[in-house]
Amino acid sequence: MMWLAGTLVIWLAAWALNARIAASDWARTKAGRAFVPVLFGVTLLVVWEGLVRGLQVQPVILPPPSMIAAKIAGSLPILWQDFAQTVLKGALPGFVIGCGAAVVTAIAIDRSPFLQRGLLPIGNFVAALPIVGLAPILVMWFGFDWQSKAAVVVVMVFFPVLVNMVAGLQASERMQRDLMATWGASYWQALWKLRLPAAMPFLFNGLKIASTLALIGAIVAEFFGSPIYGMGFRISTEVGRLGLDMVWATIAVAALAGSALYGLITLIERGVTFWHPSQRH
Amino acid sequence: MSVRGTPLPVLTVLCGIIVIWYAAAVWMNATWVYDQAERAGTSVTFAEMVPQTMAQARPLLPPPHQVAAELWKGVAGQAVTSKRSLVYHGYVTFKGTMMGFGLGIAFGVLLAMSIVRFRVMDMSVMPWAIISQTIPIVALAPMILVVSNQMGISGRDVPKAIIAAYLSFFPVLVSMVKGLRSPDQMQLDLLRTYGASEGATFLKLRLPASMPYFFASLKVAIAASLIGTIVGELPTGAIEGLGARMLIGSQFGEPLIMWGALFAAAILAGLLILGVGFLERFAKARMGVPA
Numbered sequence: 001m002m003w004l005a006g007t008l009v010i011w012l013a014a015w016a017l018n019a020r021i022a023a024s025d026w027a028r029t030k031a032g033r034a035f036v037p038v039l040f041g042v043t044l045l046v047v048w049e050g051l052v053r054g055l056q057v058q059p060v061i062l063p064p065p066s067m068i069a070a071k072i073a074g075s076l077p078i079l080w081q082d083f084a085q086t087v088l089k090g091a092l093p094g095f096v097i098g099c100g101a102a103v104v105t106a107i108a109i110d111r112s113p114f115l116q117r118g119l120l121p122i123g124n125f126v127a128a129l130p131i132v133g134l135a136p137i138l139v140m141w142f143g144f145d146w147q148s149k150a151a152v153v154v155v156m157v158f159f160p161v162l163v164n165m166v167a168g169l170q171a172s173e174r175m176q177r178d179l180m181a182t183w184g185a186s187y188w189q190a191l192w193k194l195r196l197p198a199a200m201p202f203l204f205n206g207l208k209i210a211s212t213l214a215l216i217g218a219i220v221a222e223f224f225g226s227p228i229y230g231m232g233f234r235i236s237t238e239v240g241r242l243g244l245d246m247v248w249a250t251i252a253v254a255a256l257a258g259s260a261l262y263g264l265i266t267l268i269e270r271g272v273t274f275w276h277p278s279q280r281h
Numbered sequence: 282m283s284v285r286g287t288p289l290p291v292l293t294v295l296c297g298i299i300v301i302w303y304a305a306a307v308w309m310n311a312t313w314v315y316d317q318a319e320r321a322g323t324s325v326t327f328a329e330m331v332p333q334t335m336a337q338a339r340p341l342l343p344p345p346h347q348v349a350a351e352l353w354k355g356v357a358g359q360a361v362t363s364k365r366s367l368v369y370h371g372y373v374t375f376k377g378t379m380m381g382f383g384l385g386i387a388f389g390v391l392l393a394m395s396i397v398r399f400r401v402m403d404m405s406v407m408p409w410a411i412i413s414q415t416i417p418i419v420a421l422a423p424m425i426l427v428v429s430n431q432m433g434i435s436g437r438d439v440p441k442a443i444i445a446a447y448l449s450f451f452p453v454l455v456s457m458v459k460g461l462r463s464p465d466q467m468q469l470d471l472l473r474t475y476g477a478s479e480g481a482t483f484l485k486l487r488l489p490a491s492m493p494y495f496f497a498s499l500k501v502a503i504a505a506s507l508i509g510t511i512v513g514e515l516p517t518g519a520i521e522g523l524g525a526r527m528l529i530g531s532q533f534g535e536p537l538i539m540w541g542a543l544f545a546a547a548i549l550a551g552l553l554i555l556g557v558g559f560l561e562r563f564a565k566a567r568m569g570v571p572a
Binding site: 018019021023027036037040041060114116119121122125128136140219223224231232239242244247248250251254255261262 | 293551
């Protein structure tokens, strides 16, 4: 009962504090904007811990955050090995190859409106398909190690990036293109100086979608066969033996990796598309 | 951005894909033919090899006509209730997708409403909603299945719907927040001069204004929901649904089952997107939006 009552009090107090901050002038400062969500996140963890202890939930259903944190601290080498296998060897190379191929393809078909009109509807359709389904086939082709994971990621990220990049290359305005023409710019000069920069907001949009897809692809592919390490392997085996603290530890690593990748892309975007209205505050 | 006009470019690209597919099938399946020939102590010429790559029982890459035949067998060759019918498995996946879709829409819309209404919700929840999408949900999928099992929820419908809803709520949330905020200050001021209550402003201005955004997000949401459902069918012990068919094909080394299920999923995705598009047109017509 103590745990439940304490949890409730802390939750209400934190929520009241957040509401006050949101209503005050502090909400307009950078610190205030950062503080409110952080407090919300911390409160969630506290409520989780309190509820699990107060209601005496079995650890095989939901372990408390403290137990997960202890597990993370105690099994860093395993987590690192899994991370290296799935993210560094599987997701990242696949992401780079897939996005690179998509950008090159978009530029290659840029000069042919015919190919664009043919590829764009198909690309749009394929981007909406459950491509994860290719995972078992690619695992069969490329074996159990990281090559098959990277291949799944390549296929998964290719179409969203392609569709965005093709749209981006058409984003510059008629007036701007005419201006380039009056300056006597060649196709490549116009591409390099006008149309590629204009395409960047679209490209980064695609890259952000692709960054989450990359991790999904790498992890799902491991459900279909993997060496005896890797995040997908760890999750499926630990679930089998009800080691849910290890599962949550791996999920925490996956969440961290996903957010870090997303954050990194956002940072690069801020630098590259500093001129875009969405980046000016 | 839709490109209207002749379907010629699309057909050309499709033909190109099929040609490349056949070439790849010959190239990838050739190894097996040569191996067989070597074992039998004979040799095959190129002209003999090509037909043999077209009709293997377990090809590395089945050529299009084999996949089409497998699809036809799965759709028309079985009773619809048979466990081997792709219609049956497709229906199981469809059911899961719709449940997750409905759940995702409800959650996304409710969250968007409270975010637009309460500033503190906007500041504390919105960043976490974005972060939630960078977490690979599939990592959670096997665990959601096990946990819901232990909590006494039998069947896989509920866990599948949760996974699908997790993926599909986000596009709805983002679009609805945008849409509910889309009325400009003039319109809001006008309603204030009418003395409209907050509820009336919501019902008569904000909600109608958000509809185009809402329908635009549905197409993304339904595709995400289908992906979530299939991923929810993949891990450990599923026997029903297109995702489970893929897993079975993978475990028993039957590539044709995998390809059949994959294309059935693609067709299902196409139908779902068409359905949502139809719904959108219908709603627009009812609301009097000029086409």
